Amino acid sequence: MKIRRLATTAATFDAELEQLLHWSEETDAGIETTVAQIIADVRRDGDATVLALTHKFDGVQAASVADLAIPPAELKAAFDGLPEVQRQALQVAAERVRRYHQRQFEVTCQGFEFEDEDGNRLGQQVTPLDRVGLYVPGGKAAYPSSVLMNAIPAQVAGVGQIVMVVPTPRGEKNALVLAAAHLAGVAQVFTIGGAQAVAALAYGTATIPRVDKITGPGNAYVAAAKRRVFGQVGIDMIAGPSEILVLADGSAPPDWVAMDLFSQAEHDELAQSILLCPDAAYLDAVEAAMNRLLPDMPRAAVIRASLEGRGGLIHTRSMEEACAVSNRIAPEHLEVSSTAPRRWLPHLKHAGAIFLGTYASESLGDYCAGPNHVLPTSGTARFSSPLGVYDFVKRSSLIDISHRGAQVLGPVADTLAQGEGLQAHARSAAMRVDASGG
Structure with missing residues (x-):
């Protein structure tokens, strides 16, 4: 299996990353x-x-x-x-x-x-x-x-x-x-x-x-x-292919990370699995683990197509830079595979769900951890949130104006409405100024 390798030190990295992330959402x-x-x-x-x-x-x-x-x-x-x-x-x-x-x-x-x-x-x-x-x-x-x-x-x-x-x-x-x-x-x-x-x-x-x-x-x-x-x-949302990004410091067993990458790749051929790590030798070890483990997977053909088509192993200068690249990608699932995962949490702004530590596999979030598994994809975690109870409620503003409040706010609304040329708005506000005398 040939999975794409990228390095942030390369002059062509930005273009290569954009190409890796590209997914056409145009509907047939x-x-x-x-x-x-x-x-x-x-x-x-x-x-x-x-x-x-x-x-x-x-x-x-x-x-x-x-x-x-x-x-x-x-x-x-x-x-x-x-x-x-x-x-x-x-x-x-x-x-x-x-x-x-x-x-x-x-x-x-x-x-x-x-x-x-x-x-x-x-x-x-x-x-x-x-x-x-x-x-x-x-x-x-x-x-x-x-x-x-x-x-x-x-x-x-x-x-x-x-x-x-x-x-x-x-x-x-x-x-x-x-x-x-x-x-x-x-x-x-x-x-x-x-x-x-x-x-x-x-x-x-x-x-x-x-x-x-x-x-x-x-x-x-x-x-x-x-x-x-x-x-x-x-x-709720229009979801694209499933995604996982693993941010690794090299401390987790390579087999664990390889299987975590498989867990999204097995969804379909367009799913995306990416590993970010500052340790090149660890990237090699994870790639070797993937090649060793793949033949035993029931959905091996789908996993291979996904990883070869849209997967990536990215060598970064540091964990700090890896966090910055992760924010650019804004993945659906983000695993922080580190001995000190909360150290990196303040650096991470954009992700649908963040899994902290080597024991927090993405699959637990899919089924039973508790947080919702309906997550923004295709970079929309930059402005979207997981499905939650807030998606099933709506908010109504409450405005209860006192007599004194009408005297103070009426002239303000009157002036602004006149400026907009909306005379009924202006008169509606003005009528209540000193209307009752208290």
Whole structure:
């Protein structure tokens, strides 16, 4: 396996890094055309289109969309029927995810009020969304972890209704996915997928309720549909290929770091795995470990294609410089593989999730550590955050003006409105000045 090697001392480093990071997010014109037609058809014909496309793409024949619903009793039965080891693992993961997001809610989703010197009361009211749609991929793989990571923060935030959609090609339902929905408190599940499911959630049909926000990953058609319905509903993000960046001081066993790089590379051929280290000999050791370990990996072909196409081993002058390069990349997952990981934390500004120390493997974050695994990709960690309870609430400003406050603020608003040529605004403010005499 030939993985790209870069060095920050090279005159061509900046250009080579840009080439390594390049990923075209342009959507295929054919996908855009297909998705636009599907959305239009769902808006026009509702349930009929959903039924037709579910039969066409998933091979599932149903008399009505109601027949595609999975009742809560079936979700519970799936949970009860799991092998004990799977049931316990799912419960541990769900409890940790819930505990983390409950704490997040307490810290980030509180309202406030204060009174200024003129007796005005100003503040913020935080309220949950009424209804959200959760898209869970189906087909090639099952993602019970995505159910937990999307549904639990919505539930903690106080969302009134969670509507889950999951495609079931050929009618095959995944027990772990259904069990996760039961644990996460999802009461309404429809076995539909693709752009038609996104459109149904965004606009509503006779059977599927219209939601306020859609979250969850999907294929290119789902991503294109989410992009098109944004504005009609909220969305979490448009995610690109998965990424990991390991910032290493050379103290961890090379096999550990090699496997951590594999953990993202095995997602798909466009996933990106990068190692930054000031020790060239350690880069050699990790590369040797990857070549030794690769043949035993079930998804070896995918890992090889990912690492040879978009992977990189980068030799830096120092750990400080490695931190600076990491900030330029703004990775989805950042592992600080160091004996003193918190020493470098103040230097790191941009990452979706930061894993501190050699025992904090990225895979723990994917499943059971507690923080959300829905993270910004493709450098968007420069301005975006992980999915959290704050994505399932909204904020309303509170403005309670006293008589004295109207006397003080009225002339200010009057003057500014006059400057903007908005006479009704100006008069609205001026009318309240000395209007009641106290």
